[in-house]
Amino acid sequence: MAAAATRPPPTDGRTPARVRGAMAAVGAVLIVLPWVIGTFGDSWIRALCFVALYVMLALGLNIVVGFAGLLDLGYIAFYAVGAYTYALLASPHLTEHFPALAHAFPSGLHVPIWIALPIGASLAAAFGILLGAPVLKLRGDYLAIVTLGFGEIIRIFLNNLNAPLNFTNGPSGITLIDPVRIGSIDLAHPGTVLGVRLSSLVLYYYLLVGMALLAILVCVRLQDSRLGRAWMAIREDETAARAMGINVRNIKLLAFSLGATFGGVAGGLFAAFQGFVSPESFSLNESIVVLSMIVLGGLGHVPGVVLGAVMLAMLPEALRHTAVPLQLAVFGRVLIDAEVLRMLLYGTATVGIMLYRPRGLWPAPEHGVQRAVGTSQRPESVSRHG
Amino acid sequence: MAECILRANGVNKRFGGLQALSDVQIQIDPGEIYGLIGPNGAGKTTFFNVLTGLAKPDSGTFELCGTPYWPAEAHKVAQHGIARTFQNIRLFPDMTALENVMVGRHVRTRANALDAVLRTRRARTEEAAIRSRAQELIDDMGVGRYAGYLARTLPYGDQRRLEIARALATEPRLLALDEPAAGMNATEKAALLELLARIRARGVTILLIEHDVKLVMGLCDRVTVLDYGKVIAVGSPAQVQRDPAVIEAYLGPAHRTVPARQEPA
Numbered sequence: 001m002a003a004a005a006t007r008p009p010p011t012d013g014r015t016p017a018r019v020r021g022a023m024a025a026v027g028a029v030l031i032v033l034p035w036v037i038g039t040f041g042d043s044w045i046r047a048l049c050f051v052a053l054y055v056m057l058a059l060g061l062n063i064v065v066g067f068a069g070l071l072d073l074g075y076i077a078f079y080a081v082g083a084y085t086y087a088l089l090a091s092p093h094l095t096e097h098f099p100a101l102a103h104a105f106p107s108g109l110h111v112p113i114w115i116a117l118p119i120g121a122s123l124a125a126a127f128g129i130l131l132g133a134p135v136l137k138l139r140g141d142y143l144a145i146v147t148l149g150f151g152e153i154i155r156i157f158l159n160n161l162n163a164p165l166n167f168t169n170g171p172s173g174i175t176l177i178d179p180v181r182i183g184s185i186d187l188a189h190p191g192t193v194l195g196v197r198l199s200s201l202v203l204y205y206y207l208l209v210g211m212a213l214l215a216i217l218v219c220v221r222l223q224d225s226r227l228g229r230a231w232m233a234i235r236e237d238e239t240a241a242r243a244m245g246i247n248v249r250n251i252k253l254l255a256f257s258l259g260a261t262f263g264g265v266a267g268g269l270f271a272a273f274q275g276f277v278s279p280e281s282f283s284l285n286e287s288i289v290v291l292s293m294i295v296l297g298g299l300g301h302v303p304g305v306v307l308g309a310v311m312l313a314m315l316p317e318a319l320r321h322t323a324v325p326l327q328l329a330v331f332g333r334v335l336i337d338a339e340v341l342r343m344l345l346y347g348t349a350t351v352g353i354m355l356y357r358p359r360g361l362w363p364a365p366e367h368g369v370q371r372a373v374g375t376s377q378r379p380e381s382v383s384r385h386g
Numbered sequence: 387m388a389e390c391i392l393r394a395n396g397v398n399k400r401f402g403g404l405q406a407l408s409d410v411q412i413q414i415d416p417g418e419i420y421g422l423i424g425p426n427g428a429g430k431t432t433f434f435n436v437l438t439g440l441a442k443p444d445s446g447t448f449e450l451c452g453t454p455y456w457p458a459e460a461h462k463v464a465q466h467g468i469a470r471t472f473q474n475i476r477l478f479p480d481m482t483a484l485e486n487v488m489v490g491r492h493v494r495t496r497a498n499a500l501d502a503v504l505r506t507r508r509a510r511t512e513e514a515a516i517r518s519r520a521q522e523l524i525d526d527m528g529v530g531r532y533a534g535y536l537a538r539t540l541p542y543g544d545q546r547r548l549e550i551a552r553a554l555a556t557e558p559r560l561l562a563l564d565e566p567a568a569g570m571n572a573t574e575k576a577a578l579l580e581l582l583a584r585i586r587a588r589g590v591t592i593l594l595i596e597h598d599v600k601l602v603m604g605l606c607d608r609v610t611v612l613d614y615g616k617v618i619a620v621g622s623p624a625q626v627q628r629d630p631a632v633i634e635a636y637l638g639p640a641h642r643t644v645p646a647r648q649e650p651a
Contacts, residue, residue, distance in 0.1 A: 218503050225502030225509065226495050226516070229481070233489045236478035243438055243472075245464030245493025245556055254499060366536060 030209055034202045040321075045201045047317035049273060051310050052208035053266050056215045058293040058309035059302070060262025063219065065291065066300030067228060068255035069235025071144045073287055074131070074151025078124040078260040080158060080282035082267025084168060085120035086113075087277045090178040097166040113180050117268040124264025125257040127154075132256030136249055139238075151287050158279040173278025180207060180272045188275075204273055211269060215262060219302050222258070231255055232300075292346070296353055298360030307362050316342055389452055391416050391560050391591045392437075392468075397446030399429075399436055399615075406432040407443075407615045414560070419582060419592045421606035421623070423599070425635055429615040430595045431473060434564050438470045439463040451559060464493050469558035471549045473565045473595075479538035483529060483548050486537050487520035490555025520555060527551040527581065543574040547581065554585070561585065563594040567601055579605055603627065611635065 037044045061075045088094055089111040095102040101109070111119075131150050135143055162170030179188035179200075187203045198206075222228050230251045233241040242248050271277045289312065297308020316338075323338040336344070353360070392414040399407040407429045414420045422430050435441035437448070439460035448455050450466050457463050469490075478486050495516060501509035524530045527547045532540050540548060546566060553561055566582075567575050575598070582605060586592060596602045602609060603623040611619040611626055613635040619626045626632055 221503050221505060222499065225499075225513070226492055226497050227499055227502055229485060229489050230492055232481055232485070233478050233492075236480055237476050239440060239460075240472065240476040240478065241489070242460035243440065243464060243470055243476075244490050244552065245461045246489070247459075247461045258499065 030213075034205045038202070042199075042201055043320075044317065045205050047314060049201070049204050049208050051313040052205070052212040053270055053273075054290065054293065054313040055212040055306055055309040056262055056266035056269075057290045058297070058305050059212075059215045059219045060259045060266070061290050062259075062294045062300065062302070062305045063222070063231070063262070064255050064259035066294055066305065067223065067231040067235065068252060069231075070135075070252065070255065071140060071147070072256075072259070073144045073148035073284070073291065074154070075147075075259070075263060075290055076282045076284075076287040077131075077151040077154035078127060078263030079267040079270065079286070080154050080279070081124045081127050081260075082117075082120040082264030083271040083277045083281070084158060084174070084267075085123050085264070086116045086268035086271040087174040087177050088167075089116040089119065090272070091174050091176050093169060093174045093176075110178055113178075113182070113268070113272060117265060120268040121261045121264035124260040124267065128257040128260025129253050131260075132253045136252055148284065148287075151282075151284060155279050155282050155284075158282070168279075171279060173276060173280075175276050177271050177275045177277065179275065180204070180269075182207075187272075208269060208273070211265065215265075216302060216306060223302065227251065227254065235300075292350070294360075296349065296361060298363035301360070301362060301364040304360050304362035304364070308360065311361075315345065319345075389416070390414055390449075391418075391451060392593070393447075393449040394437065395447045397433070397436060397448075398444045399432055399441065400444055405615050407436065410446075410612070410615070410617055412610050412617075414591060414593060416591055417586065417589070418607045419586055419594065419605055421602045421609035422593060422595045422612065423597075423602055423609055423626075424612035424618075427614075428612040428635075430612055431564060432615075433612070434470060434562055434595060437463075438468055438562060461493070464556050464558075467557070467559035468562060469553035469556045469560075470562040471546070471553055471564055471566060473568065475542075475545050475549055477537040477545055477549055477552070480536055482534055483524060483537055483540065484517070484520055484533040486548060487523050487552050487555045488516050490523075490552040491516040491519060493556050520551075523551045523555055524548065526584075527554075528577075543570055543577075546570070546578070550581070550585070554590070558590060560591050560593060563592065565595050565597060567596060567598050575601060599627075 033048065034045050037048065057075070057079060060078070061072060064070050064072045064075070089109055090113070092108050095105055095108050131147065135146050138146060158168045159171055161168040168174070179186060181187065185191040185193065185203065187207065188200055190197060190199050191203055192198070193203070230241070230246045233244065233246060234248055234251060238248060270281075290309075293308040293312045294305045295308070296312060297306065298304025319338045319342050323336070323341050324334055327334050327336070357363075390413050392412065394413075395411045397407050397410040398405070410429070410433060412420075412422075412433075422433065424430055432441065436443045436446075437457060439457040439462065442458060448457055450468065453466070455463070455466050478489060481489070495512050497506075497509040497512050500506075501512075521530065521533060524533060527550055529540070529544045529547045529551065532544065532548070537545065537548060550561070550563070550566070553563075563582075567578055570578060579601070582592060582594075594602075594606070606623055608621060609619075609623055609626050610617055611629070611632050613631075618631045618635055619629045621629070
């Protein structure tokens with residue numbers, strides 16, 4: 001058939017050379033980045049660490065919202081579960097408030113990260129199923145309301161679980177959380193890796209970026225699998241998916257729990273990186289920020305989601321460094337505060353995206369749509385029925 | 387034939403005050419093309435939905451190749467070996483044609499999340515097999531040239547073919563087609579006939595709902611006629627066509643001026 005030309009090239013599961021080249025280039029940039037950007041100040045490296053955390057969060061939420069089409073407005077709750085799990089397991093808080101525990105662990109509960117992080121991630125996954133199970137039959141707005149409520153419930157619990165037994169220390173949060181220790185390297189202090197002396201921030205940068213890259217790999221592989229297709233099938237038409245033999249209940253719960261796992265891992269790393277957690281970090285606003293990232297970047301498209309996360313996570317830092325000096329230089333005084341300007345830009349960006357790029361800045365390529373237009377093999381009725 | 391593919395007995399389904407199916411029974415032999423016909427609202431699609439687990443029957447017994455099954459969950463019905471298409475095409479519009487058919491392989495494949503993330507040998511070989519089987523199927527159904535196109539961009543007739551390819555990907559023993567020729571022109575219908583004959587030749591039994599009497603008469607080995615949720619005739623198309631009950635159901639009783647169906651029973 002002449003039309004065979006429109007078929008995608010046969011893939012054998014290997015990454016094309018072009019993509020490999022691009023990946024190597026991005027890797028090189030990521031390795032050099034802290035040295036370059038660090039010359040402008042440590043706060044930039046810190047911002048990059050948060051970018052990496054947000055990339056993980058955005059990718060996790062993308063599994064639920066982008067792949068499976070389940071709108072989740074309470075996603076930050078899983079981040080909170082991961083963060084508090086790590087915080088409780090790796091800080092003196094529990095042993096201080098529970099004498100029995102202090103007796104069992106006289107030197108404190110200093111659970112190492114490779115145990116605490118999986119525990120936090122599994123607990124987040126369990127919460128994902130806990131949220132997913134009752135909302136299996138809900139879609140769209142109704143699902144959004146329930147998940148929003150779930151997110152708030154978790155935050156309010158964390159805020160109030162300080163009496164009669166002090167589990168979370170309430171609004172004042174948990175302090176003195178252990179930093180990450182990998183082997184002999186304590187990421188809270190400068191360390192020497194492969195003969196190079198790195199500051200604590202740079203060490204954290206490499207750890208978090210490494211984890212974010214791992215998250216990207218996991219996401220891409222899931223998307224290109226039998227399960228990824230099942231998620232998309234559910235998103236597109238749940239009834240047809242059921243008729244094709246997809247166990248909608250299990251596949252949805254899998255999406256909820258895997259998405260939550262990403263949140264749990266990011267939360268644990270966040271707690272270790274900050275050394276402090278409080279309920280304030282897990283407000284509804286944060287859920288919405290993460291959702292904005294994936295919508296801005298391109299719902300369901302991994303590169304777009306990463307782009308959205310990087311842009312929105314860097315925005316406050318960039319504004320902090322440019323808004324004030326720029327206004328001082330131009331007007332001689334500060335007209336708009338950086339924080340106000342941020343919200344202004346958020347709003348403008350949201351409206352702009354809705355009007356001009358409703359599928360996001362970097363959406364999944366619409367196979368066939370562009371190709372169908374202007375190819376001689378296009379049957380006439382494509383556009384008529386499309 | 388020794389054994390029948392599908393045997394459904396005493397199937398009842400009520401929607402509030404409407405008895406959509408009452409005591410429906412059907413028996414389909416292997417290799418048949420079986421027609422389910424009847425006037426609008428006779429319960430044909432309801433029967434399909436019940437058969438494929440999309441609507442729970444109130445009562446009835448179902449047997450597929452001698453094994454009883456209860457169509458409570460649609461995904462299990464697909465596992466048992468019944469695949470269906472929909473009256474108003476239900477493809478996955480924002481997935482490519484190839485991906486649509488690949489989804490059909492879901493029920494016959496095993497890779498789990500861990501396989502996918504680690505890209506184990508099992509996952510890789512399975513994925514390659516899914517892809518090649520799906521490509522084979524869309525080529526077979528004559529829509530192979532659209533492999534990389536989003537399903538929603540396909541012409542209408544080809545969307546129907548793609549939906550059939552997707553259903554075949556689940557390796558059904560019984561393929562249930564809900565008005566496959568709806569909205570097709572004469573050329574497309576002729577092509578469909580040829581396609582169904584080829585599917586039958588692959589050893590798949592076909593059950594179809596159809597409005598086009600000519601198509602049913604030319605294609606089906608046997609038909610069941612439904613009216614008001616009841617079976618009013620079973621037999622070869624020629625027999626059924628002469629059946630007075632069928633003629634009355636379609637055209638109304640000849641001797642009355644007011645159609646019977648508007649009178650109180």
